[in-house]
Amino acid sequence: MFHSIEKKVSSAIRAHIQARYGVDLSVVVEQPKQSDLGEMAVPAAFQLAKQLRQAPKKIAAELVDEIGPIEGVARMEVAGNGYLNLRLDRGAYGAALLGGVEAEAGGGAGKVIVEHTNINPNKAAHIGHLRNATLGDTFVRMLRALGQRVEVQNYIDNTGVQVADVVVGFHYLEKKTAAEVQALIADPAVRFDFYCWDLYARISAYYGENPEARAWRAETLHAIEAGVGELAEMAHRVSDAIVEAHLATMLRLDVEYDVLPRESEILHLQFWASAFELLKQRKAIYLEIEGKNAGCWVMPGLSEEGKVIVRSDGTVTYVGKDIAYQLWKFGLLGKDFYYRPFLTYADGRTLWVTTDTPSESSARFGRGERVYNVIDARQSYLQDVVAAGLRGLGYEQQAEQSVHFSYEMVALSPRCCADLGIPLSEEDRKRPYVEVSGRKGLGVKADDLMDSLIAKALEEVASRHAEASAEEQKRVATQIAIGALRYFLLKFTRNAVIAFDLQEALSFEGETGPYVQYAAVRARNILRKLEERGEAIPDFRAELSGEALGRQLQSEDFWQVLLAASKADWAVERAVTAGEPAHVAKYAFQLAQAFNNFYHQYPILQEQDREKKVFLLWMTDFFRRQLERTAGILGIRVPDYM
């Protein structure tokens, strides 16, 4: 609603300026700093001032006088040194919202692929992985809210070094057979992903003290690649079990995927061989004959010596495989996976996994028009190499459409380490934050964190709703805990390093998920109470005329709340453009804040004037819908009560 008026305003002013001054100006519409300045501000006169060599104030005055009426706009005035401030026709605006005139869903025609999570399947997920998944999942929800077709991929590196290391741990350190590992996986008393977390830290430490043990890793990697024998069998069991654990962890956060492309299939279906041929044919890489990279296939341009893609022993590097995978995502590889169903989500959607054996399934993935890779900022160099690979092959457009959706790492604050009993060196204690390290087993496990949050929320719920059943309390507490966690991870912009602090994350007050949930719960409570007292929810469209809306919206308070609530789509659209889920989180918080204020100031159910009461109830209902929708985009559920 807001957005469509904004567009009308922009094009009307642009057309007028074109006709009157012969200048084509892209007219920007801003939000005034203070609400009493109106709903929209246009700084066009400042831009025109340069070209026309006239005072901005004079130009602005001319514009106000000469532009005819714009639909939906009640008044236009000059403010400050030359701002054009606009005030909307409140009655008409309210009537349009009441009538349910909603913005046309206008996503792009092509499919967008978002790849996120991508955790090595060799140990439990930690908070860094949660930031990745929450950012990716929220961005997916944002795109879908705008009507965009989106495919969610979670890449599984099930044949890599990290899986190999855990296998080495089982085989060489613990002397376990594949069958024994399988028994461990099946043992309900063992958290297998937690077990591997510790084992991975142990084997990493062991390599440090016994460098010769790295030969075990090489041997294991070969076995995995060949796909036969005890070690390969074990790798399979381990990675499959950990993938299931990761999916379960993510499901607690309401994060779901469409397909799991796996490294093993990329290997078996020879994706690399196809990509290698392309790269050679189109001369995107060359065989180095001298220097330190002699004997390697190298991609030029990124640094003086270039980036090695194929090693002198003929094996391909990780980036090389990533280029092949990226080509597949755009449908440029000339090869495809086979797929089989992996699991079915509660809403009936199927999660597919790649396979190398031909199957009947008609599932098809990839062929995206635009690809977002949610990967942390430390890998930006490698993402640049992948994009350079596409360019080298002549796929300039696809390189443009490959977006490294980067974010900074989650580290631990020194205080948090102390709280968790993690010993720190003298040096680390002075740092602003300490980096999480899987190799050192240093970090906060995702499931542990969620458990702590749920326990804390449960205390609060139990103290307020002792009458509710234990099961119900648990459900509400879980929704609150997850809301708190997702909001916490989303409220920072992507390039801020999060110095994770347990006490801060456990907070349910102030700018938090529960604050947002609470506002929506309060709105619901009003409507529920009304019905409990035997009153029906009024037929808003029948009872509220345009005049009535205009009358009620004279109140600055009411108008501001309604205006804020009507901007949900506008906020999401801007956030998508900026690539910042944090902007949606901020909007949700501000909306909740506006409502809490309104709620406190106006006792709606006590209102005696019928028109006003109906109006206030409508506002409440409208607010509730908008906030629930926005919370949903953030992946935050609204509990039945709090």
Add this chain to the structure above:
RNA sequence: GCGCCCGUAGCUCAGUUGGAUAGAGCGUCUGGCUACGAACCAGAAGGUCGGCAGUUCGAAUCUGUCCGGGCGCACCA
């Protein structure tokens, strides 16, 4: 050495791509429960936007430079 990111209230962070008097949460202090449940609301204090120079009507935002911190730059992934 080269590249990227960061530096804004005591702390943690926003700041609509160059606009109006720089904002929020936490913390501190003051006040508010008649259930539309206070996981809330109202108010106060708190700033040389790291420093300097430049670009222009106008800079937290752009450029240069310096200071301080972080992360990358493998025939690892």
